[in-house]
Amino acid sequence: MKNFNYKNASNTKEATKLFSNKAAFLAGGMTLLPAIKLRLAAYSDLVNIKKIKSLSGIKVSNKSVKIGSTTTHATVALSKEIKKTIPSLATLAEGIGDPQVRNRGTIGGSIANNDPAADYPSACLALNATIHTSKRKISADKFFKGMFETDLKKGELIEVIEFEVPEKASYAKFPNPASRYAIVGVYVAQLKKEVRVAVTGVESCVFRCKKLEEALSNNFSTSAIDNINISSKGFNSDIHASADYRAHIIKVMAKKAVSTC
Numbered sequence: 001m002k003n004f005n006y007k008n009a010s011n012t013k014e015a016t017k018l019f020s021n022k023a024a025f026l027a028g029g030m031t032l033l034p035a036i037k038l039r040l041a042a043y044s045d046l047v048n049i050k051k052i053k054s055l056s057g058i059k060v061s062n063k064s065v066k067i068g069s070t071t072t073h074a075t076v077a078l079s080k081e082i083k084k085t086i087p088s089l090a091t092l093a094e095g096i097g098d099p100q101v102r103n104r105g106t107i108g109g110s111i112a113n114n115d116p117a118a119d120y121p122s123a124c125l126a127l128n129a130t131i132h133t134s135k136r137k138i139s140a141d142k143f144f145k146g147m148f149e150t151d152l153k154k155g156e157l158i159e160v161i162e163f164e165v166p167e168k169a170s171y172a173k174f175p176n177p178a179s180r181y182a183i184v185g186v187y188v189a190q191l192k193k194e195v196r197v198a199v200t201g202v203e204s205c206v207f208r209c210k211k212l213e214e215a216l217s218n219n220f221s222t223s224a225i226d227n228i229n230i231s232s233k234g235f236n237s238d239i240h241a242s243a244d245y246r247a248h249i250i251k252v253m254a255k256k257a258v259s260t261c
C-alpha cells in the first residue's frame with residue numbers, strides 16, 4: 001500500500017506523540033521510501049523528523065563525539081571537528097553510497113535500519129557507542145540484534161549517537177562497486193581500556209571479532225593478524241563473494257585498518 005498520512009514533527013515530543021501503531025519515522029528516506037515504493041513495507045503514517053532542530057548536529061568533547069540522529073552522512077564526512085577527533089568516522093561517512101545518498105541519508109536512519117552491510121553499525125560497535133533514544137540509553141553491544149533488527153521498541157526515537165573518542169582507530173572497507181555497501185568492512189579501535197574490532201557485511205548482523213580483538217590487544221600490529229584463523233562458518237555467501245573469500249578479506253581489511261590507524 002502506497003497510501004499513508006504524512007506528518008511533520010517540530011520536536012521530539014511531538015514526533016513520538018504523532019507515532020501510531022503502524023507508523024514509521026521518516027529521516028532521509030533513502031531506505032524507507034524505496035521499501036514502500038517496492039511494496040516491501042507499508043505504513044499508515046510517516047512522521048517526518050528532519051525538521052526537528054535538536055536532532056541534528058555534532059558536539060565534541062575530549063571524551064566523546066555526540067552526533068544527532070538526523071545528521072547527514074555528508075555533514076559527518078565534512079565535519080572539521082570529527083576529522084580532528086575521530087577521523088576514521090569522517091572517512092567512513094565519506095565512503096557511504098554516492099553524493100545523493102550522503103546528502104539525504106542520516107546516521108540515525110542507518111543504525112535504525114541495521115542493514116547487514118551498512119557502515120555505521122561497525123563504528124558504533126568498535127567505538128563503544130551509546131545510543132540515546134526518546135526512552136533510554138542503549139549500548140551498541142545491545143542495540144544491534146539481527147538482520148534489520150535492533151533493540152528499538154515501536155515508536156522509540158533515536159536522538160543522539162555518542163561515540164567514545166579512541167586513542168586511534170581506522171575503518172577499511174571492501175565495497176560493493178555499485179552501491180558502496182560493504183562486502184566486508186572492518187573497524188578497528190584502540191580505546192583507553194580495550195581494543196575493539198567490528199565487522200560488517202559478513203553475517204546477517206554486524207559483530208565484534210573476538211579473535212582479532214585478542215590478537216591486537218596483545219600486539220597492536222599487522223603481524224599480529226598473520227596467524228589468526230578466521231572460520232567462514234555462518235558467513236554470507238552470495239554473487240559478490242563466497243563465505244571463504246569474505247573470511248580472507250576480513251584479515252586483509254583488518255591489516256589495512258591497523259596500518260592506517
Ligand SMILES: Cc1cc2nc3c(=O)[nH]c(=O)nc-3n(C[C@H](O)[C@H](O)[C@H](O)COP(=O)(O)OP(=O)(O)OC[C@H]3O[C@@H](n4cnc5c(N)ncnc54)[C@H](O)[C@@H]3O)c2cc1C
Nearest residue numbers: 027028029030031032097105106108109118119158180181
Ligand atoms: C543507492 C544507495 C547506496 C547506499 N550505500 C550505502 C553504503 O555504502 N553504506 C551504508 O552504510 N549505507 C548505504 N546506504 C544506506 C543509506 O546510507 C541510509 O543511511 C539508509 O538508507 C537509511 O538512512 P535514512 O536517513 O535515509 O533513513 P530512512 O530511510 O528515512 O529510515 C530508515 C529506517 O530507520 C527508521 N528511522 C530513521 N530515523 C530514525 C530515528 N531517528 N529513530 C528511530 N528510527 C528511525 C525509519 O523509520 C526506517 O525504518 C545506501 C542507500 C542507497 C539508496
